[in-house]
Amino acid sequence: MNPLVTIIIVNWNGKQVTSECLQSLRAVDYSPFKIYVVDNASSDGSVDEVARSFPEVTLIQSKENRFYAGGNNYGFQIAKQDKPEFVLFLNNDTVVDKDFLKYLVGAISYDEKIGMVGPKIYHFDRPDVIWSAGGFVSFFRGKTGHYGLRKTDSDRWNQQREVGYLTGCAQMIRSELFEKLGGFDESYHMYSEDVDLCQRIRNAGYKIVYIPSAKIWHKISSSSGGGLTTYKIHNKIRGNFQFFRKYAHWYHWLTIPIFVFLDGIGFILKSFATLNLKNIWRLIKGVGGIHKSEM
Numbered sequence: 001m002n003p004l005v006t007i008i009i010v011n012w013n014g015k016q017v018t019s020e021c022l023q024s025l026r027a028v029d030y031s032p033f034k035i036y037v038v039d040n041a042s043s044d045g046s047v048d049e050v051a052r053s054f055p056e057v058t059l060i061q062s063k064e065n066r067f068y069a070g071g072n073n074y075g076f077q078i079a080k081q082d083k084p085e086f087v088l089f090l091n092n093d094t095v096v097d098k099d100f101l102k103y104l105v106g107a108i109s110y111d112e113k114i115g116m117v118g119p120k121i122y123h124f125d126r127p128d129v130i131w132s133a134g135g136f137v138s139f140f141r142g143k144t145g146h147y148g149l150r151k152t153d154s155d156r157w158n159q160q161r162e163v164g165y166l167t168g169c170a171q172m173i174r175s176e177l178f179e180k181l182g183g184f185d186e187s188y189h190m191y192s193e194d195v196d197l198c199q200r201i202r203n204a205g206y207k208i209v210y211i212p213s214a215k216i217w218h219k220i221s222s223s224s225g226g227g228l229t230t231y232k233i234h235n236k237i238r239g240n241f242q243f244f245r246k247y248a249h250w251y252h253w254l255t256i257p258i259f260v261f262l263d264g265i266g267f268i269l270k271s272f273a274t275l276n277l278k279n280i281w282r283l284i285k286g287v288g289g290i291h292k293s294e295m
Helices: 014-025 046-053 067-082 100-110 173-178 193-203 231-249 250-252 256-273 279-290
Strands: 005-011 033-040 058-062 084-091 094-096 114-123 130-132 135-139 143-145 171-176 205-217
Touching: 005 014, 005 067, 014 033, 014 046, 014 094, 014 100, 033 046, 033 067, 033 173, 046 058, 046 171, 067 084, 067 173, 084 100, 084 173, 100 114, 100 171, 100 193, 100 205, 135 193, 143 256, 171 173, 171 193, 193 231, 193 279, 231 256
Parallel strands: 005 033, 005 084, 033 058, 114 205
Antiparallel strands: 084 171, 094 205, 114 130, 114 171, 135 143
16 A cells, blocks of 8 residues: 655635646546645635535635745645645646656655655746756855756756755655644745755755656746746745844855855846846845845
8 A cells, every 4th residue: 555645735816727736636646645725815716616626625725825834834734634644745836747746755765764855847838948856055155046947858857866955846745754843934924935844854864855757847936926026036035034044054154145245246247138127126126125024
């Protein structure tokens, strides 16, 4: 008998993308697994659509928008009653390969010191271009990022390996470990709560492993309006600062400001070179908004 996997999907006004995600999960070649959709007080008819078109899904309705971390934690507290061995937190703006789940389960089951696994993630609109082949955390640079970002898929990205973190777009974790760690840190408004969870997993002595044989496709940033917006920049900077303030040592702060400044200059120069001046204005507004937010 295969171990039970619970899949938790958080939805907020994403009726179309959530439906497409759930449709792709119907073709998954693995058993047993159970799907929970946590609706964060949507107003676009998502609840009715999921209830009508996907009766096999357990629908959890929140009276408020709990955002990513809170929505997943809320769903887990209900889903854990099924006693799943593993829980997969999956973005609603994804579609999955039919074999992705069995590859993830096979990998995490192989070694008890693996605490989390994640798939190779492609751009949905460019299905052979990678969005994430695992992630890295650089404390000296104050930076997190994806391996393989915007690279055409090749053998280079087909090596299973331990990584610094896995994006919250698709994270499979041992249920007991997730509960022991207290779930996602809900003090993150948006972004970096996935990196934070991975850091706590590593601090607890577990490995985080990228599984290239498991594949999904991601419709980038649908929850924040798609593309690079002031809202996205603001929240990414805010979450990033919160993460490094929490985990970086004092000596990391000798170099973090330098690299953050250089990255900002590089972004501005690239925007000038591509005549994308709107991105510069978005960066200025996004950084300026930090001072108005509670960190």
